Each structure stands twice: as C-alpha cells, then as structure tokens.
Amino acid sequence: PPLIITIDGPGASGKSSVARRIAQALEVPYVSSGLLYRGVAYQVLRHGVDPDDETAILRLLEAHPVRLVPNTHGNRVLAGGEDLTPHLHTAEVDAVVSAVARHPRVRAYVNERLREVPPPFVVEGRDMGTAVFPHAPYKFYLTASPAVRARRRARERADDVAAIEKMLRLRDERDAKQSKPAEDAQVIDTSELTLDQVVGAIMRFLPA
Template identity: 40%
Template sequence: MSRSGESDSDRINVAIDGPAGAGKSTVARKVAEKLGYIYVDTGAMYRAVTLAANRLGIEPHESDRLKKLVESIHIRLKPVVDGQIVLLNEEDVTNAIRTREVTLRVSQVASHEAVRMKLVDMQRELASLKGIVMDGRDIGTQVLPQAELKIFLIASVQIRALRRYQELKENERIPLQQLEQEIADRDRSDEQREISPLSCAKDAIVLDSSELTIDQVVALILDLSRTKMAEAK
C-alpha cells in the first residue's frame, strides 16, 4: 500500500545533502510531512553510533573496535507526530545524540568505511520502496544516486553558526566565534574524508538557505518534488 495515497509509480525518493547546520533535517522532515513520505535522518544514525562509541570509551581512530560496535548494535528510526524518535538498542536516544560530545566526534566516526557501509545498507533498504525523504552528506552521490530529486542545501558559515547558537540552551552556549570555527572545521573534515566525502551531485539543485526561511525552502522543494512526480507518471 502507498504511504501517501499514491500509486507506487508516482512516488519518488528525495535526497537532501549539504554541510552541517544548513537546515537539512528540519527541511527534510517538513517536506516528508507535506508529501506524506517517510523521513530518514541519516545524520541521527551516525550520531547514534558515535554515542554508543563514546559510552564504551571507543576512540574515533579505533577502527577495529568501531567495526565490531556497528555490527553489534541496532538502530531504529521511529516516526512520530512531530518528527521521529531515534532508538539505539531500543533505548530512546533522540536527545542524547545531540550533545556537544557527540557533535564533536561524529564526523570522525562517520569517516570509517565499516561504519558507513553498514549504515548505507540500512539506508538503501529503507528507500527501496520509494516515498522517502533522506538527508545527509552523501545521499545524492553515494547512498541514493538514482534519487529522482536531489537537493544540495547550503548556507554561509556565519548563518549556520548563528542558527546553532540559537538552538543551544542558555547554559550550553559557547562563543559564536568558536561555533563558527567548529563548523568550518567540520566542513573541512566532511569534504576531505576518503570515504564518501561531502560533495554536490552533478544533477543536484543547489539551494542557498542563508536568506530564506525554513518554510520558503520547504515550498521550493515541494514545487520541485511535484514536478518530478509528474514526470514519473
């Protein structure tokens, strides 16, 4: 049965890539909701692996231990009314994966081939029936290269840092300049890693969200999605 009331042939997969803090998760979640599709937050999956590694004292450079870890844990994304819950071995870690300790290490953990291979297999399986909106850093280039619509969402480092700053609780806030540096470092790490680096697919549409609201970005992607759906009929 179709998840959106459409026939299987009408549904498409939407890949949304871009650097940290560009608004991918919020946009992807809203687009999926409007289309009646399933939202898959791949970043949350890598954060769950990182959280598990942190809890066990596994350092990002310990490839063998990370490989054993990712083969032994179970990650599940459970849709709920206002988004999704991230379950690690059936424990709700939706909030725990958003700490700074996880944020500062997730790029290093995600760079390991064994980690990416395991999670990419899971992501492709989720998308096999179509009707998926998936966001990350290599969805259009590596995970779902056949996605009918590919978006590469960008924003300036300064705008992304300000957004992150505003998201942090008052007692968790660090200097804005430090956040800018961390985001710039994360960009460099994501772009230079050997396994599935952050890059824009040749057939992706680049959207700069620096001067746009979330709702404006969502509206643009919905228009593009409907055009692709019409082409798929």
Template identity: 40%
Template sequence: MTDIAIIAIDGPAGSGKSSVSKQAARALGFGYLDTGAAYRALAWHVLAQGADTADDAAVRAAASAFPYAISLDPDDYWVRVGETDVTAAIREPRVSSAVSAVARIPEVRAQVNELFRTLAAASTRPGVIIEGRDITTVVAPDAPVRILLTADPEVRAARRSAELTDQDAAAVAAALHKRDASDATVVDFLNAAPGVEVVDSTDLDFAQTVDAVLGVVHEKLETAHGR
C-alpha cells in the first residue's frame, strides 16, 4: 500500500500486541500505529456527545465528524480527538465496555481502515508496525510481514489483569473474554490467515516475545528484498 515497510500484527486482547509492537518498532526505528486506539477514541467521542454506542446511526454520525489524530512515535505516544488529549481517557472502563459496539459496524470499520492506511503512508520513518485485529487480512493484506501474536486465554487474562491493577481480576478476565467473543463475530483474529506467521507467547516473557517478533520481521524483510 506504500513504499514504507509495513509490519502487520494481529492478536486478541491481552496477547501483548501493543507493548510488543511498540518495543519492536523502537528496535527497528519504525513508526508504531495502535489501531485499537481509533475505535476506543471513537467510542469516547460518541459517549462525549451523550449518544449511545449501541445506536448504529449515532455511531455513524459521530464517525462522519471524527477529528482523530494519533502519534506514530513509539517514544511519544498520544491520542487526540480534536483539541482533547484522550490518551488516558480511552482506557477507562466505560470506554472499554463500549468499544465492541462501535467496532462491529462495517461502514465504520471501512472508514477507519482507510484512515490507518493514510496514517501509515504519511510516516517519515522507513517502516510502520500496525497492530490490531484485522491488519493482516484487511488493512494490509499485502504487507511483507504479517504476524498473528497470540497466547492461551488464561495467560492473556492474567496479563491484562496485571496491567489494570485498579480493577478486579475476575471482572477483567470476564471483560476480555466477552470482548473477544463479540469482536470474533466481526473479524477472525484468533486464527492465522494463509501466509501469516504465528508467534505464541504463552510460554515467553516480554523480551522473548519481542525477540521472536523481530526474528520474523528480519527474516521476512530479507526474503522480500531478495537477500
């Protein structure tokens, strides 16, 4: 989709795709695009207008006037809607519980996916790691490197609970499984499409997972460049 090297990484919640992708981007000198932030920001945008995220018409209306901006710098990450910095706000439980309702609407996904392609193409870095749930199959199906980062459900739930120390572990696990089930009705992010490399981090720590991802990236880019 661009001359910039695109690394597409998919995975379910709690698989580590955001933190691993960000660290891999640092190591490579690439940009980092968190696509989930866009859906979270849109959910925040809908809620900020006093609308219901379960109302498809309201979500479409909000999406049609969505002044979204995000940093692709892994060392200076921020998310804005208009002039409002929503980097922290989009991680609030009320937003997290509303994301799936926003992300399930096909027209919204199509619009946001095009936004992702535009953001990546505008990067001034030699490459961009784009992570999310349908990056390898929809956003960048022709990317030279496509990875599905996964882990056992129990491990993913434990990791997410450790990140959200102010929330009950059982509630975090239930929310994670509920979101996976809901989002799986829209896009398959649990099974690798043909040509997509699987990195299972169930038995890997963070550094090992980053190394595994970088190993795939280097191998695939060398192959793509005929080395």
C-alpha cells in the first residue's frame, strides 16, 4: 500500500511539529489539512462571507480557489497568486475556522485537495485516519490536557493563556464530530512528553 502516515488530534497537541519532523526523517512531504481549513476561513473573513452560509462559502471557493503547497519543511496555502500563509495562525482565524469546517461541502472541497497529493506523505489534522485516508497503514492520534495545550500555544500567540485555553476548549467541542481516533490508531498522550519523545514513540511503529 502507498506510504501514508496520519497524525490526528486536537489543537496544540503537537500534530504539525511532530508530522514535520517525521516527514523530515523519512524525506517525504508533510501535509497540513488544518492549514487548508484555515485558508478557507481566512477567505471567508476577508470577503465578508457569513461563516454559517455553506452555499456562499462554496461560491467563494469557486471564485477564489485555495490550494495547498505541501513540502517537507512547511506548508503554504495560496489563493490565486497570493500566499495566505502568514495570515492563518491568528486569533481571528482560530475563532471562525471550526464554524467554516463543519460544513460537509467545505470538508469535501478540502478532502479533494488532499487526495490530489501523491503519496508518500505524512498528513495531519482531525479526520485524516478516519474519513480521508482510512486505508493508511500508519495512524496516530495525539492528545494532551487542555492546560498543557494552552501553555504550548501561548508561546506562539499574543493572547494570554486563559483566553487561549478557552478558545481551544471551544474548538474541541465544535470539532468533536470529526476529531476521534481511528480504531486502528496508536493514541499517544503527549502531556508529559517532549517533542523528541513523541517523535521517538511514533518512529518505533514505522518501518526502519
């Protein structure tokens, strides 16, 4: 089977950092599904589209398609010739992305973009091991307590820890439907682990 490694889990559980390091070790691209959802959410905000209006979002995506450029060291999201990436990790996008991502046709649009990527790759998100790549041979689901995740994210955002934890918990709730470990996923609680330890734990399951 094609080499696809899925890494799912809630916000700031370590998915993207871990996925990037595994991808670098294996010399394959790393693919961030969340960045695509963030790209859609950013377009929704910028064009003044109602996040609850699925049809309007699909119309927006037809007029302004977003595209993922995956590589080993980082991902970019483009719309037309424009690079949206620098605008995607903000409190504004955090606040609206789950509302945008709950629409089935938005999910279908993102999933289509993901399935265009030729394996091998490491892909991270919420439902990579369940809905999008159910036949992937290697699946992982990272967790960590909300407090630990909030402290991690606080090092990357201007907001204070309490506000960040509140937003993470709200997104956990809104994403709950599509964020569950696959039955055949290895679940790793990263609360007490360093990044190196998480990477090591995953590498042990992969072929040498």
